[in-house]
Amino acid sequence: EPEVTQTPSHQVTQMGQEVILRCVPISNHLYFYWYRQILGQKVEFLVSFYNNEISEKSEIFDDQFSVERPDGSNFTLKIRSTKLEDSAMYFCARQHGTSMYTQYFGPGTRLTVL
């Protein structure tokens, strides 16, 4: 299966700054997802994206977060005003081509908010 790539691999930012995390799912698939993993904790669902719209979002995904697919390929997660507690690994995932239940994850972006 084609890989999911994410950029940057590591982002360091000051509290209150905006960050944009990028994901490039190589193939076109129906569903895309963002998850996050705070150090030492579970992987948590943030948002699902289907047909260029948000399908579902978790309680974590508040007004500071947004997602879009501006050019039909890149899939971005924006955090408008970062907080210390936003420091985490952020993973993009895509649905498998033929198995709707299976998701493939990208390598992640480590976000550090100072």
Added chain:
Amino acid sequence: TQLLEQSPQFLSIQEGENLTVYCNSSSVFSSLQWYRQEPGEGPVLLVTVVTGGEVKKLKRLTFQFGDARKDSSLHITAAQPGDTGLYLCAGEATRSNDYKLSFGAGTTVTVRA
């Protein structure tokens, strides 16, 4: 959110021994995935199980989905140091519209040479 409990949290065994990791829930899942995650990297898919009672084998790894689709296990036969890692189970709730996954906290497996 569907809660998945993994046990044990940590497991340390000698090379050549067998091990089993458990993933349990009070909820029913449409599917359950097992992933392996290395430090600082994304989860890497090992297997997806969909049917209650399903058993899948991947070399020395055997995965089972419970009959009621509420639990799963991962069994490693004759473990090797290369099996060392964090093993995660993740399930998709039966009423999910978008196949989003709920993850367990993971089991850290250490295989000593």
